[in-house]
Amino acid sequence: MTTSKKLDKKESSKLTVGQGGHLHLLTQTIKRFSDIFSKMGFEIASGPEIEDEYYNFDALNFPKNHPSRDMQDTFWLKPENLKKLLRTQTSDVQIRYMEENQAPFAIIVPGKVFRNEATDATHDAQFHQCEGLVVGENITLANLKGTLENILQEFFGKDVVIRLRPGYFPFVEPGLEVDMVCFKCEGKGCPSCSHSGWIEILGAGMVHPNVLNAGGIDSRKYQGFAFGIGIDRVIMLKYGIDDIRRLYSGDLRLVNQF
Numbered sequence: 001m002t003t004s005k006k007l008d009k010k011e012s013s014k015l016t017v018g019q020g021g022h023l024h025l026l027t028q029t030i031k032r033f034s035d036i037f038s039k040m041g042f043e044i045a046s047g048p049e050i051e052d053e054y055y056n057f058d059a060l061n062f063p064k065n066h067p068s069r070d071m072q073d074t075f076w077l078k079p080e081n082l083k084k085l086l087r088t089q090t091s092d093v094q095i096r097y098m099e100e101n102q103a104p105f106a107i108i109v110p111g112k113v114f115r116n117e118a119t120d121a122t123h124d125a126q127f128h129q130c131e132g133l134v135v136g137e138n139i140t141l142a143n144l145k146g147t148l149e150n151i152l153q154e155f156f157g158k159d160v161v162i163r164l165r166p167g168y169f170p171f172v173e174p175g176l177e178v179d180m181v182c183f184k185c186e187g188k189g190c191p192s193c194s195h196s197g198w199i200e201i202l203g204a205g206m207v208h209p210n211v212l213n214a215g216g217i218d219s220r221k222y223q224g225f226a227f228g229i230g231i232d233r234v235i236m237l238k239y240g241i242d243d244i245r246r247l248y249s250g251d252l253r254l255v256n257q258f
C-alpha cells in the first residue's frame with residue numbers, strides 16, 4: 001500500500017489553475033485546414049471509419065482482385081463475408097457525398113485512416129488524411145494546381161513552389177504526385193529531401209469518370225479534381241518532427257510544446 005496523500009478537493013482544484021488543457025497538435029492542424037478550406041468555400045464532410053468494401057475500393061475504381069488493392073494493406077473485420085474494413089483512405093467519403101449531393105460542390109474530409117503495416121518513423125497503422133473533392137463544370141488541372149498552391153501557402157505561411165509528377169491512384173486519371181520545394185534547403189538539396197531539393201507532399205488527380213458515375217454524377221457534364229493531404233506528414237514537415245509515432249504516443253514533452 002502506498003501512503004501517498006490523496007488530494008483534497010481544494011488542492012486538486014488549485015492544481016488545474018493555470019494548467020488548462022489544450023488541443024493536441026493533430027486536432028489543431030485539422031482545425032487549421034478546416035478554417036483555410038472553409039474560407040475558400042469548401043464544406044467539411046465526414047464519413048464512417050468502419051467502411052464497406054464498396055465505398056473504400058469498388059466504387060473508387062479499384063478493379064476486383066487487382067494488385068492496386070494490395071497497395072493499401074487493409075484491416076479486414078470479422079466476419080469476413082460482410083466485407084467490412086477499417087477505411088484505408090478518406091476517399092471513401094467521395095462516393096458517399098456524391099450519392100447525397102448534386103454538383104457543383106467542393107468538400108474536404110479530414111479523418112482517421114488505417115493501414116495494416118509495420119510501423120516505422122514515417123508509417124503508422126493509424127494516421128490522418130484530409131481528402132479534397134471539387135466537382136463542377138469546366139474543372140481543370142490548373143484549378144487543382146492553383147488550389148493546392150493557395151492551401152499550402154496558407155498552411156506553411158510562406159511562398160510554396162510545387163511540381164506535379166505522374167502518379168497512379170485508381171480513382172483519378174491522370175493521377176499526380178505533388179512535390180514541394182524542400183523548405184530546409186530551399187531546393188539546393190539536403191538529407192531531408194534525399195538531396196533532390198523536393199519533398200513529396202500529397203497525391204492528387206482529376207476524378208476518374210467511373211468514380212463520378214458511381215457517385216451518380218454525369219461524367220459527360222461534370223469534371224472534378226481530388227487530393228489527399230497526409231495531415232501527419234505536413235505536421236512533421238512544418239514542425240520538424242522526425243517520427244510519426246510521436247504524434248500518437250501521448251508523450252507530454254511533445255504535446256506541451258504546441
Ligand SMILES: [Zn+2]
Binds near residue numbers: 183184189192194197
Ligand atoms: Zn532539402
